[in-house]
Amino acid sequence: MSAPIFTYLPVLLVFIPIILGMLIFLVQKEGVRIFLALLASLIGFGGLSWMWPTISKGLVLATRPIFLAPEIFLYFRVDALGLLFALVSALLWIFTVIFTVKYMEKESFKGRFWGFLTLAVASGIGVTLAGNLITLFFFFEMLTVFTYPLVIHGETGAAMAAGRKYFLYLFVGEALLLFSVVFTIFLGGTVFDKVGMLPTTQSPNLLRFLLFTFVLGFGVKAAIFPLHRWLPEAAIAPTPVTALLHADAVVNVGIFGLIRVIYNVFGPELIQSLGMDGLLIWVATVTMIFGSVIALRQDDLKRRLAYSTVAHISYTLLGAAVLSASGLVGALIHLVSHAFMKVSLFFCAGAIDRGTGKKRVSELGGMGYRQPLVMVAFTVASLGLIGVPPTLGFLSKWYLWMGPLEAQQSIFLGALILSTLLCAFYLLPITYRAFFKHAEGPVERQRTSWFYLLPIFVGAVGGLLLGVFPKPFLILARVVSESFLGG
Template identity: 40%
Template sequence: MVDATGLLPVVTVVIPLLAAVMILVCGRHENIRDGFTVAAAVAMLVSVVAMLPSILAGERIAVSLIPLLPGGDLALRVDAFGMVFALTAAILWLLNSFYSIGYMRSLKEHAQTRFFFCLAVAIASAIGIAFSANLVTLLVFYEILTIITYPLVVHVETPEAMAAGRKYLAYLLIGGVFLLAAVVLTYILTGTTGFAPGGFLAGSAPPLILQILFILFMVGFVKAAWMPLHGWLPAAMVAPTPVSAFLHAVAVVTAGVFGVVRIAGWVYGLDLLASLGLGTLLAVIASFTIITASLFALTEDNLKRRLAYSTVSQLSYILLGVSMLSVAGMTGAMAHIPIHAFLKITLFFVAGAVIVAAGRERISDMKGIGRKMPVTAVMFSGAAIGICGLPPFSGLISKVYLALGAVEGGVPILLLVLVASTVLNAAYFFPIIHTMLVASPDDERSLDSVSEPPLLMLVPIILTTVASVLIFLYPAVPFMDLVEIAIEEITGSVIP
């Protein structure tokens, strides 16, 4: 017998899948179809929140779905770190659902039924990744996420979109082959794939084999978009903006960095990573990506592509935190997942709002647009300031922990990476703020028809910005509480 609480992980995954079916059935009736999208988002958030008290109390919720092989069943397990991802995705999917409806209807986009169907299956996959009990389950949901997001990337069906889709599939499916190889090798070495706090690989193979295995995992988690395996992400910006927001904040890239942290804490363990010298490898990859991606962002005039390179850079903050192999560093890495998600989705929401309200995608064409879209422009400014790590936005929290982690881990040189990144953040964001709020348009009449976006789009922009402030003011409720539990689980230590 499985109690009601034990069924909640399954219910959480099934809700968006049922909604996907109803979206197809009701495709010709857009109000009903979109109603199922919103209703499912609400129900899924309720289901996730219903598990939160148990997880905060230190409990774990586990359920086996399909017996596959000893130590590798298709199974779900909810723990504190998984809840960080799941809660973030559930909240943002709800807001993204309202935003998507406003965006798609405003632009009278085609194939809306396919669009919302794919989004529903994708969020189910993301929740499956968050709640995976083992590597086999994670692999299954990870690959489903790759396939189901392809139609979203190529949604506009232009030659450029189709080319971007081919690149998207090439990177992610090849990465999937590497991840499959890593999972198979792990099973051969240990006879299990189940996640264990502190890891389970120690003593299972010679150091060289475990180092090669880690590289397989890193290439497998190409969704983390570390350089040079990042090219798919900027290319995918040809997709509709709600898709861009979904890729960057709700599911795809978050799944990549989530996987890396999961491998570090629940497959290898920090002590084993240190003994194998893998922290240094991660630090080099992360530092190179953080700085180089920021330099690329400086050169982009297309707002969505600049934000894409910002994401490539910001995601590697999480890899950098893991590389420190310290309690504070891992804390910063885990905390940065929801912090970056709320800030970055705001920025993409604004990019989409400018497209809908003004038809503009290039930063140089947005001079003075804040005069007609003041709320939208101010929200963008707040989120951009947050990415730079300035108060009163949540970005400061993860940067402080990462800085502490560099000192605690005995790698103070990584402080220079954080400082350089912060300067570059300001260099590619502050000119956008100046362009929107201060610069005068080349032609005042060009802004005559511009106004704030529809409320279905504007309200989510405001809410995600406010959420970032609230996370800064009340970080423990609930994200840092969850992170603290996860850190103690894998290290036996408490957050400093």
């Protein structure tokens, strides 16, 4: 692994897609734009998988810091945690691009859309590969900035309102985050090279305050209750963007930040000695139940899925916050499984919308006849999200259930089970309605484009296959838990 390119690989992996994304703005031909977007995603995924053998051995890939100004430097450091998140993003990115080709065919301002899509995912990967707080913050904020034009792409009143909400929530979060970052650097930590970078001698209240601002800062993006309001609103955006928000980059990056804070910035021991782990777990539990209950009541399909994301993302937070090895592994695996399933589900919603114009759950009667393949994938993905064996969702829930047991906090186990039941209640009726209810009005079978079906099936079947062969992600998750919790 001494090849010189390897030491610069993380930098290249982030900046080549960003440069390609900027080039897209200058290109007029649609074909070239698609080529550039696809190229960026392939470069991203290729480079990341190239790193997998090294990282899965527990090694770390760090680049030389690039100083922009005193104390402000770009530094990339790929560890198992970063690679896991980055791989999920990059893999789903490719299929998002494929889906977008067809989905956005008739929209205007496609150059802008492609450009910002590429830039946004590339910044998301930048966050996951970041090796210090400043780099993480830089890409974190760029992700928000580049996603904003995507959210308001429709330029309608509703889209602008959703954009405003997105903007207000996320940038307040980012202001708090910048405060916590500066404060942490002031206390003497910035690089993620050890577990717990803060000096434990600081006054506990100050540290609690810092953790609080950190959780608020990242929590907005991770859509934890009560900071989640922007996420369902943003469902107004085109489907590839919702996929980006929910599974590909944005929400994941928020939870990624929280894991970094819990393990790298504070460290399990400090969190425990501050007595803050309980708070995090409670926040996660409330979000989990709350998101599921609200999702039950949503008629708009995309909003229902959006609230489901609110619930499922906090599974990950819960798993990370119980500070036990299997909890953490479960959290990470659940994140992967959720990303695959949710992408598939949103793409299904998008395909249904484009094919038949139906947006509401109550209108989906007979959809199993009109778009059978889409609905089959939808069902598989739903089962995966609920956690039926042999999907990856089952594996992740298994580990997640072990977490609270290990930590002897069985009340949260109850919450997990309750939330799983609720998940079944809000997802399975859709399948039931699609296959066993009749539609009102004329019904004809529709051919769905392969540009839709391929990404949808990759998500659903990918989740299934990974359940059987979970090795690539499971190994990474184990490495993460070993490095953070010492095996």
